Amino acid sequence: MTAQTTAVVSPAAPSVLPAVRRGGLAAVLGLTGTLLVLLVMASLPYVVDNGVTTQLVKLCYLIALASMWNLLAGYAGMVSMGQQAFIGLGAYTLFVVNDHGINVYAGTLVVSAVVALIAWPVSYIAFRLRGGYFAVGTWVIAEVVRLIVVRFDSLGAASGRNITTITAEPVLRQAYTYWLALAVMAAALLGTYLALRSRLGLDLQAIRDDETAAGSLGVNVTRGKRIIYIAAAGGCAAAGAVICVNSLGVASPSQIFGVQYTALMIFMVVIGGIGTVEGPVIGALVYFLLDKYFAQSGVWYLVVIGAAAIAVSLYLPRGLWGTLAHRTGFAIFPVTHKVLQTTRRDEA
Template sequence: MTAQTVPGTEATALPAVHRSRRATVLGLTGTAAVLLAMAALPYLVDSGVTGQLVKLCYLVALASMWNLLTGYAGMMSMGQQAFIGLGAYLLFVVNDHGVNVYAGTLVVSALVALLAWPLSYLAFRLRGGYFAVGTWVIAEVVRLIVVRFDSLGAASGRSLSDVTADPVLRRAFTYWLALAVMAAAVLGTYAMLRSRLGLGLQAIRDDDTAAGSLGVDVTRGKRTVYIAAAAGCAAAGAVICVNSLGVASPTQIFGVQYSALMVFMVIIGGIGTVEGPVIGALAYFLLDKYFAQSGVWYLVVVGAVAIAVSLYLPRGLWGTFAQRTGWAVFPVRHTVGR
């Protein structure tokens, strides 16, 4: 006897969710090749070239962290300089306790992540524009606390005491550190967005109330991103400190200009994309390299670029390109089909 299906009991096949595995493999392979080529630069080019690329690396890291906060979690922070400054000053602390500055960068990132956890409870009491202002206030409070410690140079800043004496080796090690921080920021962001948390973040960004009603743990997702971005900014701050052999001024390392730079780079490159901050950081790096000595014209050029992109390419350089071509180096989209 042949089994028959009772009408009304047929199983309904759910649509399958696919990811572009081929595009992912190609993107990661290309990224690995670029990183390996960049890692070999100290053996191939003058140390002055790698010295300039250190700035590009930490700019990419900073832009990626701000994009993770705002572009994917919907948190408009104007106080990430708090964690940049903490990263630099905590490097003095761990260095004074015998930890090498290069290994100390990892320690500093972990310490700042721990500090960001209680700070998140304070910041998350605010929403929207109040959150942006509140994070800036937190950064100022952190700066005022740090400058009260004479061992950290008080209001005058201080220099590192344990850095490789050979200038060639120091520049090479600093470059490799900056490259590692950049790679961790970009690939870490991509890995997070490819996870279950990444799906929740995009729902939170669009409408956190609706996301919560669908079962997304909004507060946990935002706190995870907030802590991760703090750790990334701290690592970038440590790189800035190592590259400058210290901190010349606490006002500068805790300056709001870093948040302004992050906003500029992400808007120029394309907010809400993994590649956008990289393109935006590269664009700013080139503008700074070729126009920084032009006085007031430097600000004119930077402002003109920002206005032009905002008006004619509201999705940013990479965002517009990706929209028109559908191409991505780091695909995070999901395709629904049978």
């Protein structure tokens, strides 16, 4: 005799939907505080001498570069070793647009858009690789780009090139350069924050955690990664243009296309906290201070940089800001979602 089990179906319980809040008061305060800081920084050329703003130009483009690499690796899971390709392209494309009569300051926006367009077909090559092969492949792409650029005599070939069309007085030129760097930094930070608060941000974090699972849930993995790859290329190109304007040109193609830029990005993101909007800012500030006070110390400079990286990796693997955020839940740029309560579907 076979026992049979009868499933008793109870009346369907009303479905519930979670009420979700993103950021709330913390987001408002974070954005308000950030805007106030940016306004104060924008007024600095009127109240401090050129020496201060000259140093801050470097801090601004370091933050922009670190934010772009964090967007790639920290949120999309793409560990690139070749972002210097787009930094160098940004600097050299600025020469091209300037030769066509576009001011170098306004030309930075054009440069960012042009290099982003170049990154689109490049992504089809890079995305054929995965993991460590992707990292090595992006570095190879950067070297190929450098070899192509140095073949053009109009761009200075292997000797580099200077910007000769800036006619503004030195004081005014430095102020314009500082405001340009500040604008690029602000765009990188706020653009990253807004992207992460969108549907794309959710897709990116799912892709970072598990591409296969994200794809099975309907996330267009390739599309999301390509958008971020192109956006990061445009951001790095804008930073490259700032470097070029600040130095009044490119002294050496090997320097502007050097892998040291990507190494700096990785250092700043690891120190500050990968996968957080605030981490690259903290990491860039730490590197900026170390470079300012120890750069003239010869070999001890490298010792201090290495010791800082080792200490953070061993004792604070989440990074400085990442550890603080994990322990306290505090965030200046909150991108997480909080479930407040449940709501009946028929009431929603």
